[in-house]
Amino acid sequence: MSIIVDKINYIYEIGTGFERQALKDVxxxxxxxxxxxxxxxxxxxxxxxxxxxxxxxxxxxGNIFYEGQDxxxxxxxxxxxxxxxxxxxxxxEHQLFETDIFKDVCFGPKNLGLSKMDTExxxxxxxxLVGLDENLYYQSPFDLSGGQKRRVAIAGVxxxxxxxxxxxxxxxxxxxKGREEILGCVQHLREETGITxxxxxxxxxxxxxxxxxxxxxxxxxxxxxxxPANVFAHYKELEQIGLAAPNVTYIMNDxxxxxxxxxxxxxxxxxxxxxxxxxxxQNVYRK
Amino acid sequence: MGxxxxxxxxxxxxxxxxxxxxxxxxxxxxxxxxxxKEGSFVxxxxxxxxxxxxxxxxxxxLLYPTExxxxxxxxxxxxxxxxxxxxxxxxxxxxxxxxxxICTLVExxxxxxxxxxxxxxxEIWQRVESSLKAxxxxxxxKASPNKLSGGQKQRVAIAxxxxxxxxxxxxxxxxxxxxxAGRKEVIDxxxxxxxxxxxxxxxxxxxxxxxxxxxxxxxxxxxxxxxxGTPRTIFSQVEHLKELRLDVPQVTELVYELQQSGLPIKDGxxxxxELLQELxxxx
Numbered sequence: 001m002s003i004i005v006d007k008i009n010y011i012y013e014i015g016t017g018f019e020r021q022a023l024k025d026v027x028x029x030x031x032x033x034x035x036x037x038x039x040x041x042x043x044x045x046x047x048x049x050x051x052x053x054x055x056x057x058x059x060x061x062g063n064i065f066y067e068g069q070d071x072x073x074x075x076x077x078x079x080x081x082x083x084x085x086x087x088x089x090x091x092x093e094h095q096l097f098e099t100d101i102f103k104d105v106c107f108g109p110k111n112l113g114l115s116k117m118d119t120e121x122x123x124x125x126x127x128x129l130v131g132l133d134e135n136l137y138y139q140s141p142f143d144l145s146g147g148q149k150r151r152v153a154i155a156g157v158x159x160x161x162x163x164x165x166x167x168x169x170x171x172x173x174x175x176x177k178g179r180e181e182i183l184g185c186v187q188h189l190r191e192e193t194g195i196t197x198x199x200x201x202x203x204x205x206x207x208x209x210x211x212x213x214x215x216x217x218x219x220x221x222x223x224x225x226x227x228p229a230n231v232f233a234h235y236k237e238l239e240q241i242g243l244a245a246p247n248v249t250y251i252m253n254d255x256x257x258x259x260x261x262x263x264x265x266x267x268x269x270x271x272x273x274x275x276x277x278x279x280x281x282q283n284v285y286r287k
Numbered sequence: 288m289g290x291x292x293x294x295x296x297x298x299x300x301x302x303x304x305x306x307x308x309x310x311x312x313x314x315x316x317x318x319x320x321x322x323x324k325e326g327s328f329v330x331x332x333x334x335x336x337x338x339x340x341x342x343x344x345x346x347x348x349l350l351y352p353t354e355x356x357x358x359x360x361x362x363x364x365x366x367x368x369x370x371x372x373x374x375x376x377x378x379x380x381x382x383x384x385x386x387x388x389i390c391t392l393v394e395x396x397x398x399x400x401x402x403x404x405x406x407x408x409x410e411i412w413q414r415v416e417s418s419l420k421a422x423x424x425x426x427x428x429k430a431s432p433n434k435l436s437g438g439q440k441q442r443v444a445i446a447x448x449x450x451x452x453x454x455x456x457x458x459x460x461x462x463x464x465x466x467x468a469g470r471k472e473v474i475d476x477x478x479x480x481x482x483x484x485x486x487x488x489x490x491x492x493x494x495x496x497x498x499x500x501x502x503x504x505x506x507x508x509x510x511x512x513x514x515x516g517t518p519r520t521i522f523s524q525v526e527h528l529k530e531l532r533l534d535v536p537q538v539t540e541l542v543y544e545l546q547q548s549g550l551p552i553k554d555g556x557x558x559x560x561e562l563l564q565e566l567x568x569x570x
Contacts, residue, residue: 172463173493175334178334202466242469248537248541258563
């Protein structure tokens with residue numbers, strides 16, 4: 001149950017004056033139920049990469065194996081792959097179109113040729129998974145808030161019962177609470193269904209809080225592929241390529257420089273708090 | 288009078304059914320009164336649907352008040368005769384840079400606005416040069432906008448507004464689609480314009496870190512103005528902000544967490560330096 005990416009290269013507009021290599025020898029193994037954060041500056045190849053994973057783009061060279069099968073084999077069922085690897089694009093709410101939310105979520109499974117009952121069961125299940133209030137199911141999707149619309153759009157992909165869910169900047173443009181709701185929902189979903197999640201994000205704080213592995217793309221190369229703590233330890237290199245570490249990483253590094261014996265590998269505010277408190281005499285603050 | 292003054296500004300979205308009868312009324316901006324000083328850097332916070340963008344669209348007369356009055360540089364925005372001069376006084380930059388680019392070269396993009404209001408050719412070129420220099424994009428003047436990074440595109444979008452010589456620039460989530468470096472580029476550019484050219488900046492954002500250096504912050508909820516003050520006073524109210532679906536910068540949140548654990552540390556810390564200084568007491 002995994003995806004193996006073996007030295008894929010992708011060149012845009014090959015053979016023309018605009019030829020540009022978007023991916024260079026990218027290799028990785030993605031295991032079942034992983035929660036991966038994919039980061040990189042705009043134009044680093046993130047979107048090109050994720051579109052390879054469900055066959056929307058075909059690599060110029062190299063191979064991709066989905067559950068042991070080469071997806072570029074002549075008789076490989078690409079349609080099936082696309083229902084197994086669900087891709088939620090940026091601003092997915094722009095793709096909502098039906099008169100009510102329930103119908104919108106039914107659209108995908110209906111097109112798989114499922115019976116009416118199976119389609120509706122899947123839609124219910126998907127809407128339940130994204131935690132949308134049942135009173136809203138038969139309302140127009142256009143009356144919802146930004147975060148709710150986005151959850152409906154994600155439900156539309158979940159109704160296809162994918163094994164892998166790829167989200168391209170699912171929190172762009174949402175308020176802090178909306179960001180937390182979407183990512184909390186994705187995390188919960190992963191725990192409940194065992195789905196694999198790949199999260200493309202520009203928010204280092206969000207990535208640090210939720211994922212357990214980070215892949216960093218730079219100019220088409222997979223530059224780092226490691227745990228969040230190990231990746232953010234390279235915060236200086238990340239800055240060179242237009243990224244950053246979460247703010248707490250900077251706070252903890254500055255404290256360390258000022259002579260505090262704090263843990264610089266913390267990823268969240270809560271961990272930072274605990275690390276700072278462990279350096280302070282408990283008599284000073286115990287209530 | 289300040290560059291922007293709102294007096295009991297109210298805006299209602301009215302939805303009608305097929306017969307034209309009123310179906311529902313949503314009050315997007317509700318009785319907002321405020322005054323923004325010329326030359327200041329102001330941030331507007333609020334969750335999705337709180338009315339921020341509707342308010343912003345009033346500032347360059349894309350929408351008119353249902354009730355109340357809004358003056359931009361002393362001009363009443365509901366007077367149709369003022370519309371053109373208001374749009375030259377207050378320029379707007381939106382979220383997605385790709386939707387704002389229409390020309391094949393960066394310099395043409397920046398010259399497009401002045402050309403449309405009949406600025407003489409020589410002056411257009413002067414304005415293109417000075418505004419591209421102001422945002423640090425002069426080296427890219429002969430480049431195609433679609434070859435730029437997100438942050439660069441957004442800076443070109445800002446230069447296009449600067450070329451119109453506005454007194455005030457309104458930015459509606461200009462960094463939502465940018466990577467960390469792009470976000471920093473844009474915010475630094477805005478501060479530079481504010482300090483060097485004295486342009487009033489009104490920044491709408493969901494990133495609390497971008498608000499730290501603002502002069503004044505307004506917080507909207509359900510169309511109403513619910514909080515206002517300096518970043519320090521606003522971010523001292525961690526719980527209130529979270530109730531409003533907002534957040535605080537990570538440093539401030541860390542301070543809040545330390546307080547909750549019983550550490551007697553002061554409120555309203557916005558930077559790591561302040562935190563380090565404050566923590567010295569506990570060493």
